Amino acid sequence: MLDLTVIIVGAVSVTTVLLIWKSLYRSTNLSGLPLPPGPPQLPLLGNLLDINTTEPWTTYTAWREKYGEIVYSRLLGQDYIIINSARVAKALLDQRSSKYSGRPISSIQKNFSVDWMTGFVDYTDELKLHRKLFHQTLRSEAAAKYQDLYLRKARELISNILVNSDHEKLRDHLKTFAGSLVMAVTYGYEAALENDPFVTRVSELTDIINVLASPEREALVDAFPILHHLPAWFPGFGYKRLIPYCQQLVQEVRNAPFEYTRKEVVNGTASHSMVSDFLQNQMDDSENSSEQKADLERAMKATAASVFVGGAESTSSTLLTFMLAMVLYPQVQERACAEIDAVVGGTRLPNFDDRPSLPFYRRQCMVRPKSRLLRMYTVSLILIPFRGMSHTSSDPNDVDHFNPDRHLSVDGKYSPASAFIVDPAFGFGRRICAGRFFAEGSIWAAIVTVLSVLRIAKARDAQGKEIEVKGDFTTGASTIHPVEFSCSITSRSPERESSLRMDL
Numbered sequence: 001m002l003d004l005t006v007i008i009v010g011a012v013s014v015t016t017v018l019l020i021w022k023s024l025y026r027s028t029n030l031s032g033l034p035l036p037p038g039p040p041q042l043p044l045l046g047n048l049l050d051i052n053t054t055e056p057w058t059t060y061t062a063w064r065e066k067y068g069e070i071v072y073s074r075l076l077g078q079d080y081i082i083i084n085s086a087r088v089a090k091a092l093l094d095q096r097s098s099k100y101s102g103r104p105i106s107s108i109q110k111n112f113s114v115d116w117m118t119g120f121v122d123y124t125d126e127l128k129l130h131r132k133l134f135h136q137t138l139r140s141e142a143a144a145k146y147q148d149l150y151l152r153k154a155r156e157l158i159s160n161i162l163v164n165s166d167h168e169k170l171r172d173h174l175k176t177f178a179g180s181l182v183m184a185v186t187y188g189y190e191a192a193l194e195n196d197p198f199v200t201r202v203s204e205l206t207d208i209i210n211v212l213a214s215p216e217r218e219a220l221v222d223a224f225p226i227l228h229h230l231p232a233w234f235p236g237f238g239y240k241r242l243i244p245y246c247q248q249l250v251q252e253v254r255n256a257p258f259e260y261t262r263k264e265v266v267n268g269t270a271s272h273s274m275v276s277d278f279l280q281n282q283m284d285d286s287e288n289s290s291e292q293k294a295d296l297e298r299a300m301k302a303t304a305a306s307v308f309v310g311g312a313e314s315t316s317s318t319l320l321t322f323m324l325a326m327v328l329y330p331q332v333q334e335r336a337c338a339e340i341d342a343v344v345g346g347t348r349l350p351n352f353d354d355r356p357s358l359p360f361y362r363r364q365c366m367v368r369p370k371s372r373l374l375r376m377y378t379v380s381l382i383l384i385p386f387r388g389m390s391h392t393s394s395d396p397n398d399v400d401h402f403n404p405d406r407h408l409s410v411d412g413k414y415s416p417a418s419a420f421i422v423d424p425a426f427g428f429g430r431r432i433c434a435g436r437f438f439a440e441g442s443i444w445a446a447i448v449t450v451l452s453v454l455r456i457a458k459a460r461d462a463q464g465k466e467i468e469v470k471g472d473f474t475t476g477a478s479t480i481h482p483v484e485f486s487c488s489i490t491s492r493s494p495e496r497e498s499s500l501r502m503d504l
């Protein structure tokens with residue numbers, strides 16, 4: 001067996017040689033056009049040391065101020081074009097989507113066995129099949145059919161919050177809301193209100209992906225594959241310890257709920273869902289060969305699990321952001337509650353028929369998604385910092401300066417240009433979020449129900465003094481959420497609370 005030191009010294013030496021080679025070699029701009037402006041680069045590292053690794057979007061935002069909407073940067077020999085505005089992202093990814101829909105192949109994703117997830121799959125026939133399967137269940141008209149489900153789950157959410165609303169519990173309740181909705185639609189599975197085994201596993205997997213899926217980390221390892229051989233104790237490579245556990249989680253997340261639905265279909269007890277419809281059609285289909293059926297089943301398993309991974313964390317994180325905004329902006333909460341009371345009266349709970357009469361937050365003026373951070377596109381690599389895009393004071397989607405009025409026109413009507421589903425946070429072009437209509441309906445149901453029953457305010461300490469809330473966010477590789485904050489959540493309408501309980 002080779003001595004470990006020899007391996008490390010060898011790896012480091014080869015890496016250094018590669019670094020020098022890569023830094024000297026610069027990919028030619030085949031079109032002969034000049035590269036966009038960007039920060040000065042160090043010989044070997046490029047801009048590696050310039051990037052704030054815990055909050056990379058802050059670096060990209062600073063670069064936007066200095067170099068403009070399109071920035072050229074170089075990391076360890078790899079060229080990056082950073083698209084720093086929704087306007088340019090739209091022009092490239094919506095209008096030239098045939099060119100800008102690919103994804104780079106990442107060895108980290110391969111090692112962790114998560115490269116089958118829709119969001120990571122390159123723009124191939126496999127991806128087109130995933131999108132086709134999503135479309136059947138998540139397109140606009142299909143997502144509208146789940147309105148009763150959104151409301152039922154929103155009512156369960158309120159009932160859970162009223163039992164316990166500590167920060168950790170609040171996060172869990174929101175995760176359960178989002179996770180159980182997705183499980184119902186995907187697998188026809190009714191998740192337990194607490195500690196559901198399927199929801200918990202996916203949540204763990206999402207947390208791991210959030211740690212590893214940083215474009216900056218991927219750039220480093222993909223630029224120098226030899227780094228794969230560095231052991232987990234090597235500084236910066238501790239994440240490798242998660243590999244075996246992640247691979248085991250992946251197997252469970254792909255197979256366990258799928259097999260649950262298969263059993264239900266065979267027993268004739270399955271409720272209507274993405275997977276049960278698929279399995280039913282497959283049983284009735286005599287034309288496809290068994291090989292084609294196996295391929296289709298593999299794609300369906302991947303699609304179904306991707307719905308969960310793509311949908312649960314983003315939705316729950318958006319709702320936690322909404323709760324935080326209600327603590328920080330009581331006057332906005334008051335106005336929304338007054339509007340609900342005026343439209344639905346004092347005792348009834350709102351439903352989707354009331355939506356056109358609630359202009360203040362019709363189509364989510366009240367909440368903007370902000371969970372997703374970055375997406376990488378191929379074509380010498382395009383990096384889209386979604387988070388940075390909603391982070392300028394001149395941007396109408398700037399959620400850090402919470403002002404729902406910005407989404408209304410001057411006469412107080414809803415402005416279609418501000419529609420929730422066209423928010424840049426859902427992405428662009430052919431890779432736009434497949435679940436945005438579902439997200440819109442479920443988030444609307446949750447916030448309208450929260451505001452009709454609950455009052456959210458700053459918590460008070462033992463002396464009765466309000467506990468200050470800063471409104472900070474976690475850092476993360478792909479998604480973020482508010483850091484722990486104290487709040488007081490009480491029922492503001494005993495009548496609505498009891499009609500809610502009667503409905504459960």
Ligand code: HEM
Nearest residue numbers: 118119310311314315369372425426427431433434435439
């Ligand atoms: C507020 C909630 C949500 C936000 C902010 C959000 C945001 C995003 C973003 C930014 C992308 C990447 C777009 C790109 O790569 O260009 C994405 C992809 C995706 N989302 Fe969502 N999403 C949300 C909810 C959901 C829900 C509820 C579902 C499923 C029910 C879902 C399913 C997916 C899937 C499957 C993809 C991968 C699409 C692809 O790569 O082709 N998302 N989402």
